[in-house]
Amino acid sequence: MPDRRKRKHGRLREADRQSLGETPGRWETLLSTVDHEEFRAFIRRMCAEGLATDPNLVRPARFWGRLQHPTTYRVSVFVPAPA
Secondary structure: OOOHHHHHHHHHHHHHHHHHOOOOEEEEEEEEEOOHHHHHHHHHHHHHHOOOOOHHHEEEEEEOOOOOOOOEEEEEEEEEOOO
C-alpha cells in the first residue's frame, strides 16, 4: 500500500508531540555508536539505574547504513527548556 509508512510515522510523531504536551525543549544525544551490543548495554544500564523513568522522554534510534556508511545507533533524551 502506498504511503502506509508515511501515515504510520505521522501518527507516531503526533503521539510523541501529544505525550510531551508541546513542552519546549530539545533532544540531547547521550550515545551514538556503530556497535549494536554497546547500544543494547547502554539501554539496559539506563533502565537498571533508573535513568529511563519515562519512556516517552527517551528516544532510541537506528540509522540504517549502506556500503560506505555503517549502521549507527543513537540514544537521545528530551531536555525541557528552563522556565
